[in-house]
Amino acid sequence: MQVIIVFSMHELTNSIDIAKTIFGSAQFAQFGIIRVIRVMRVVVLTDESLKAELLANADDLHQQVIWVDTLGQLQQHADANAWIDLLFEKEHLTVLQNFLPKTIIINCVVDTLNETDSSFVRINAWPTLLKSDSIEASCLVPEKKQVAETIFSLFNKKMQWLPDEPGFVTPRVVSMIINEAFISLQEGVSTREEIDLAMKLGTNYPNGPFEWADKIGMNKVKSLLEKLSISQDRYTPFVS
Secondary structure, eight states, X not given: OEEXXXXXXXXXXXHHHHHHHXXXXXXXXXXXXXXXXXXXXXXXXXXXXXXXXXXXXXXXXXXXXXXESSHHHXXXXXTSSEEEETTOOGGGHHHHHTTTTSEEEEEOSSSXXXXXXXXXXXXXXXXXXXXXXXXXXXESOHHHHXXXXXXXXXXXXXXXXXXXXXXXXXXXXXXXXXXXXXXXXHTTSOOHHHHHHHHHHXXXXXXXXXXXXXXXXXXXXXXXXXXXXXXXXGGOOOOO
């Protein structure tokens, strides 16, 4: 006979003693094998919009995920197993590094892991792009890739592992589309509204370039273009 006991990960160190207490030493020996299922507790720093995108295809997560909306609240959960910072700014680094060597996942499209922390996991969670069932990510620590894959499976999302380069893939493409739209606008080709409509009708994209820029944030798009343009002139930003 096999007994399955479910504990959260921070309780695992005492799990065998707890099992013996529940069943008694004799019964524990009779059952022979106790299999402990580890339940991961993940803290997510987010706003309501990104939370909705992350949960777009998710099942009921019960108590596995703790939602917070400030860095101060994040610090109150030092006993968690992993942390996702969807509102990441470099000012958060000092707080997040206190949780190491556990798994830290940051929404950081522009800066690489070598520019933030090489032990973190870096993902593309720009607004509107987090809805995807595939998450673009970079990680330099193989074992943390496995943890990240487990975490995002809770949200029915798969990891797409990419080199640790600025912009991943989708943000680069979207930023270039937005940049080209601003060039067209400056050249008087058409209006914002007409360019947005043409893009959606012609490509079946969910947003036009100016709509995308508004939802993602012009500062994010411009920062990525500026970073990429250092080595490639074609990314020179015309956004305003």
